[in-house]
Amino acid sequence: MQLASLSGNLLFISFIAYLVATLFFGGAVKGAKTQESYENNRWGRIAIVITIMGFLTHLGYFITRWIASAHAPVSNMFEFITAFAMMVVGAFILLFFLYRTPSLGLFALPLAVVMIGYASMFPRELSPLIPALQTYWLTIHVITAAIGEAILAISAVAGLVFLLKNIDLTKKSKQRFWLESVMFTLMLVVGFILSSSTFAIMGYEAKFTYINKNEQAAQIVYNYPPLFGMNEYESLTPDKMTPLAEMPPIINAKTLTTFVWSVATGIVLYILLRLILRRPIAALFQPFAKKANSQVMDEIGYRSVLIGFPVFTLGALVFAMIWAHEAWSRFWGWDPKEVWALITWLFYAAYLHLRLSRGWEGEKSAWLAVIGFVIIMFNLIAVNLIIAGLHSYA
Amino acid sequence: MNKIKCQCGHENPFGTVLCEQCGRPQTEDAKKSKLIDMRYEGSARRSQTYKRSIVDKIWNFFSSVKVGINIIIAVLATSAIGTIFPQKLFVPATTEADILAYYEKHYGFAGTLYYKLGFYDMYSSWWFIILIGMLGASIIIASVDRVFPLYKSLKKQRTKRHTSFLKKQRIYAEGEVADSNSSLAKAEKKLKELRYNVKTEDGALLAEKGRFSRWGPYVNHTGLIIFLFAVLLRTLPGFYVDETIWLREGETRAIPGAPGYYLKNNEFIIETYSKEEDAAFGQAIDRVGTIVKNYQSDVTLYKDAEDGIPGRTDQMEFVKNYSIVVNDPLSFDGFNVYQMDYRLDELKSMTFQLTEKETDMSFGEFTVDLLNPERLYELNEGATVELKEYFPDYDGVENGEPVTNSPIPNNPAFIFKMVTPSKPKGEISFVAIRQTLETEVNELKASFVSAETRDITGLVVRKDKTLYILLLGGIIFMIGVAQGSYWNHRRIWIQKSEGNALLVAGHTNKNWFGLKKELDKVRIYADLPQHEDRQDSGFGSDEMKGDKQ
Numbered sequence: 048m049q050l051a052s053l054s055g056n057l058l059f060i061s062f063i064a065y066l067v068a069t070l071f072f073g074g075a076v077k078g079a080k081t082q083e084s085y086e087n088n089r090w091g092r093i094a095i096v097i098t099i100m101g102f103l104t105h106l107g108y109f110i111t112r113w114i115a116s117a118h119a120p121v122s123n124m125f126e127f128i129t130a131f132a133m134m135v136v137g138a139f140i141l142l143f144f145l146y147r148t149p150s151l152g153l154f155a156l157p158l159a160v161v162m163i164g165y166a167s168m169f170p171r172e173l174s175p176l177i178p179a180l181q182t183y184w185l186t187i188h189v190i191t192a193a194i195g196e197a198i199l200a201i202s203a204v205a206g207l208v209f210l211l212k213n214i215d216l217t218k219k220s221k222q223r224f225w226l227e228s229v230m231f232t233l234m235l236v237v238g239f240i241l242s243s244s245t246f247a248i249m250g251y252e253a254k255f256t257y258i259n260k261n262e263q264a265a266q267i268v269y270n271y272p273p274l275f276g277m278n279e280y281e282s283l284t285p286d287k288m289t290p291l292a293e294m295p296p297i298i299n300a301k302t303l304t305t306f307v308w309s310v311a312t313g314i315v316l317y318i319l320l321r322l323i324l325r326r327p328i329a330a331l332f333q334p335f336a337k338k339a340n341s342q343v344m345d346e347i348g349y350r351s352v353l354i355g356f357p358v359f360t361l362g363a364l365v366f367a368m369i370w371a372h373e374a375w376s377r378f379w380g381w382d383p384k385e386v387w388a389l390i391t392w393l394f395y396a397a398y399l400h401l402r403l404s405r406g407w408e409g410e411k412s413a414w415l416a417v418i419g420f421v422i423i424m425f426n427l428i429a430v431n432l433i434i435a436g437l438h439s440y441a
Numbered sequence: 442m443n444k445i446k447c448q449c450g451h452e453n454p455f456g457t458v459l460c461e462q463c464g465r466p467q468t469e470d471a472k473k474s475k476l477i478d479m480r481y482e483g484s485a486r487r488s489q490t491y492k493r494s495i496v497d498k499i500w501n502f503f504s505s506v507k508v509g510i511n512i513i514i515a516v517l518a519t520s521a522i523g524t525i526f527p528q529k530l531f532v533p534a535t536t537e538a539d540i541l542a543y544y545e546k547h548y549g550f551a552g553t554l555y556y557k558l559g560f561y562d563m564y565s566s567w568w569f570i571i572l573i574g575m576l577g578a579s580i581i582i583a584s585v586d587r588v589f590p591l592y593k594s595l596k597k598q599r600t601k602r603h604t605s606f607l608k609k610q611r612i613y614a615e616g617e618v619a620d621s622n623s624s625l626a627k628a629e630k631k632l633k634e635l636r637y638n639v640k641t642e643d644g645a646l647l648a649e650k651g652r653f654s655r656w657g658p659y660v661n662h663t664g665l666i667i668f669l670f671a672v673l674l675r676t677l678p679g680f681y682v683d684e685t686i687w688l689r690e691g692e693t694r695a696i697p698g699a700p701g702y703y704l705k706n707n708e709f710i711i712e713t714y715s716k717e718e719d720a721a722f723g724q725a726i727d728r729v730g731t732i733v734k735n736y737q738s739d740v741t742l743y744k745d746a747e748d749g750i751p752g753r754t755d756q757m758e759f760v761k762n763y764s765i766v767v768n769d770p771l772s773f774d775g776f777n778v779y780q781m782d783y784r785l786d787e788l789k790s791m792t793f794q795l796t797e798k799e800t801d802m803s804f805g806e807f808t809v810d811l812l813n814p815e816r817l818y819e820l821n822e823g824a825t826v827e828l829k830e831y832f833p834d835y836d837g838v839e840n841g842e843p844v845t846n847s848p849i850p851n852n853p854a855f856i857f858k859m860v861t862p863s864k865p866k867g868e869i870s871f872v873a874i875r876q877t878l879e880t881e882v883n884e885l886k887a888s889f890v891s892a893e894t895r896d897i898t899g900l901v902v903r904k905d906k907t908l909y910i911l912l913l914g915g916i917i918f919m920i921g922v923a924q925g926s927y928w929n930h931r932r933i934w935i936q937k938s939e940g941n942a943l944l945v946a947g948h949t950n951k952n953w954f955g956l957k958k959e960l961d962k963v964r965i966y967a968d969l970p971q972h973e974d975r976q977d978s979g980f981g982s983d984e985m986k987g988d989k990q
Contacts (some may be wrong), residue, residue: 376777400513405510
C-alpha cells in the first residue's frame with residue numbers, strides 16, 4: 048500500500064513539474080531575440096531540465112504502480128491515459144534534442160498536463176486484471192500502441208504550432224474558425240476536469256435504482272447533480288436534486304449528465320475568456336507560436352508521423368491481432384475499438400501518400416496532423432465511453 | 442515506341458522526363474521549370490506514357506496515387522459508419538426480422554434506416570469487399586508502375602551530371618573556392634566519414650546513402666498484398682475451421698471440425714478475486730463488486746486409436762491433459778481450442794424418495810440422471826418406480842399435454858409410475874419442481890430429496906491455415922515500413938565548373954533538415970560554397986520575427 052501512495056505522489060510531482068516547465072518554456076520563447084538564443088537560452092535549459100525531472104518522476108510512478116499491482120499499469124482509463132501522457136513527454140524530449148524548439152514544449156507539456164488531469168477523473172485505485180487481460184500481450188500491445196500514438200500526438204502539436212503561427216487571426220476565415228474550434232474543444236476538456244473535480248471535492252453523491260436495458264433492477268451512483276435520470280429511476284437520496292428528465296434504457300443517463308455538465312462548464316469558461324480577452328482564444332496563444340520556424344515545425348510534424356506510424360502499426364494492429372488471436376480465437380473481429388485503430392492507420396497512410404505524392408506540406412499537412420490526433424482521441428475516449436458501452440470491452 | 446536520345450548520347454525509353462544517365466531535362470516542361478520534379482527520378486512510367494487502350498486507362502486509373510488515397514478515404518469512411526450502431530454480429534438475434542426489430546427498438550428511426558441501408562452488416566457487404574479489392578488493385582498497379590522505372594534509373598545514374606540537372610535541384614550552390622581539387626578531395630573524405638558511398642568521375646563526385654530506403658514503400662506494399670491474399674484464401678473451404686462446443690463436466694464429445702479427436706471436460710472452474718488474497722485491489726473490489734480472476738476448463742484430449750475403428754469412444758487413445766484458460770488455448774495438430782463461454786449449475790441429477798403418505802414409511806431413494814434417465818428404478822421391499830415420461834425443460838401444459846422447450850434440463854418434470862407390494866397396479870404422479878399433480882388421490886408419493894448440478898464450458902475450436910501467410914504479410918509490411926521511414930535516401934553532387942568554381946547540389950527523399958545538417962559539415966570541412974534551400978513552398982522561408990504585440 049505504501050508503494051501505491053508513493054506512486055500517486057510521484058505522478059502529482061510530474062504534473063506540477065510539467066506545469067512549471069511550461070512557464071519556463073514560455074519564458075524561453077518570449078525572451079528569445081535571435082535564432083541562437085531561441086534554440087539555447089537559460090530559460091529553455093531550465094525548462095528542459097524540469098521536464099526531464101518530471102518525466103523521471105512520471106516513470107517512477109509507472110514503475111512503482113507496476114510493482115504494486117503486479118501488472119503493467121495500462122489496464123484501465125486512468126492508467127492508460129497517464130502512461131500516454133508520459134510517452135508524449137518522452138517523445139517531446141527526444142524531439143527537443145533533435146530540433147531545439149522550445150515552442151514545441153510550450154504546447155506539448157500543457158497537453159500532458161490536461162491528459163493527466165483528465166485521467167485523474169477516472170477511478171484511480173489499483174484494480175486486478177480480468178482473465179482476458181492476464182497475459183504479457185497486455186504489456187507489449189498497449190505500451191507499443193501508446194508509444195506510437197504519443198509520437199503521432201507530437202506531430203499534432205507541431206501542426207498546431209504551425210497553424211497558430213501561420214493563420215491570420217485578425218481576419219475572418221475558415222482556418223480561423225477551425226483553429227478556434229480546436230481551442231474550444233480543449234476548453235471542453237478543461238470544463239470536464241473542472242466540473243468533475245469540483246463535485247468530487249464537494250463529495251456529491253446521488254444514488255438511484257433503475258431498470259437496465261436487460262430489464263433488470265440495478266443501482267447507480269451519480270457524482271454530478273443528476274440532470275438526466277436512468278430508465279424508471281427511483282431516488283435513494285431524496286435530499287439530492289431530482290433529475291429533469293428520464294432517459295430510455297439504451298441511454299446511459301449518468302454519462303449523459305457528466306457530458307452535459309462538462310460541455311456547459313466548458314462553454315461558460317470559453318465565453319468568460321472571450322469576454323475578458325475580447326478576441327479569439329487562439330490569439331492568446333499565437334504570440335508564443337510566432338517565433339517557431341515554420342519549416343522546422345513542418346519537418347517535425349512529418350518526421351513524427353514517419354517515426355510514429357510504424358510503431359503504431361506494430362502496436363495497435365500487428366500485436367493487437369496476435370493477442371486477439373490468442374485471447375478471442377480470431378485476429379480480427381470488427382470490434383469498434385479495432386475498427387477505429389484501422390481508421391487511424393488508414394488516415395495516417397493517407398497522410399503519408401498525400402505528403403509524398405501530392406505535395407501536401409505546410410498548412411495542409413498541419414491540419415491533417417491535428418485531425419489525426421482527434422481520431423486517436425476519439426478512439427480513446429468516445430469509443431470506450433459511448434460506443435463500447437453497447438459492446439463492453441476490457 | 443521510339444527511344445529518346447539525349448544529347449549525352451544515352452537512349453532513354455519513351456516518356457522519360459530526365460535523362461537516366463546525365464539528368465538533362467528531356468521535356469519542354471522540365472526544361473522550363475525552376476526546380477525539377479525528382480519523384481521517381483523523372484523516369485518513364487507506363488501510366489504517364491500510354492493512354493490509349495482500355496487496359497491503359499484501367500492501368501492509369503489504379504496507378505494514380507490520388508485514386509489510391511480516395512479509396513483509402515472511402516474504406517475509412519465506410520468503416521467508421523459501421524461503428525455507429527453495433528454490427529449484426531453483436532446483435533442478439535438470428536432472423537432478419539428479429540434483427541430489424543432490434544435496431545428499431547433500440548435506435549428508432551435511425552436504427553431502421555441503418556438496417557435498410559445495409560450498414561448493419563457493413564464489413565461483409567459487397568461494396569465494402571469491392572472497395573478492399575480496389576485497394577488491392579491500386580496497391581499492386583501503383584507499385585509496379587513506379588518500382589521498375591525507379592530501379593532502372595537509379596541503377597543507370599551517372600556520377601557526372603549535366604549542369605542543368607544540378608542547377609534545378611532544391612539544395613544548390615555554386616561559387617569560386619580557393620582550390621577546387623583540394624575541396625573535392627576533402628569533401629570526398631568527409632562524405633566517406635559520414636558513411637556515404639562516394640563515386641568520382643572526371644572532376645565530379647556523387648555521394649549517396651540509404652538508397653535501399655527507396656524500396657521501403659514497395660516492400661511494405663508487397664506485405665499488404667500478401668496479407669490481403671491470405672484474407673482472400675480464408676474464404677475458400679478447408680482453410681478455416683470455426684466451431685463451438687459445449688461440454689458438461691464429465692462429458693466426452695467428438696471435437697467438431699477435428700475428426701478423430703475427442704475432448705473430455707473434467708472440471709470447469711471460475712475464480713474471483715478476494716480481498717483477503719488480493720489485498721492490493723481491495724478498493725476496486727469494494728467499488729465494482731465481484732471481479733473474475735480465472736475461467737478455466739480442465740480437459741483431457743483423446744484421439745482415435747491407431748488400429749481402432751474411428752468413432753469408437755471406448756477405444757480412444759489418451760493424448761494429453763490440459764487446463765484451458767483465457768489467453769491460453771489448447772493446441773493440437775494445428776487446432777486451437779479456446780475458453781469462450783460457460784454456464785453454471787446445470788441440473789445433473791435429481792434424487793427422490795418413495796414414501797407411503799400415511800405411515801411416512803420409506804421404500805428408499807432413487808436418482809434420475811437428467812440427461813440419460815433410466816426407465817426403471819428398483820427400490821426396497823420389491824417397490825419400483827417407472828419413469829413413464831420425462832420433460833427436461835417443462836413449460837406448462839398445452840392441449841392437456843405437458844410440453845418441453847428443449848432437451849436441456851432447465852426445469853425437469855417427470856411422470857412416475859410407483860408400484861409397491863400393497864399397490865401392485867401402481868399409481869401415477871406428475872412431479873415437477875415445487876409441484877406434484879395426481880390424477881387420483883395417491884397413497885404413495887415421490888418426494889424430492891436433493892439435486893446435483895454441474896457446470897458447462899463453452900469452447901471454440903479454430904484452425905486457420907492462413908495464419909502464417911498473414912503473419913508473413915505483417916512482417917514484410919513492418920520491414921518495408923521501417924525501411925522507408927527510418928532511413929533516407931540522400932545524394933550530394935559536387936562538380937567542378939570553370940576555373941576554381943564548384944557546383945554543389947543535394948537531394949533527399951525526405952528529412953531535408955538532416956541533409957542540410959550533413960552538407961553543412963562537409964561545407965565547413967571542405968570549404969565548399971554556401972548552399973541554399975530553394976524550395977518555393979507555400980509558407981516560404983521565415984526568419985525570426987519579433988512579437989507582433
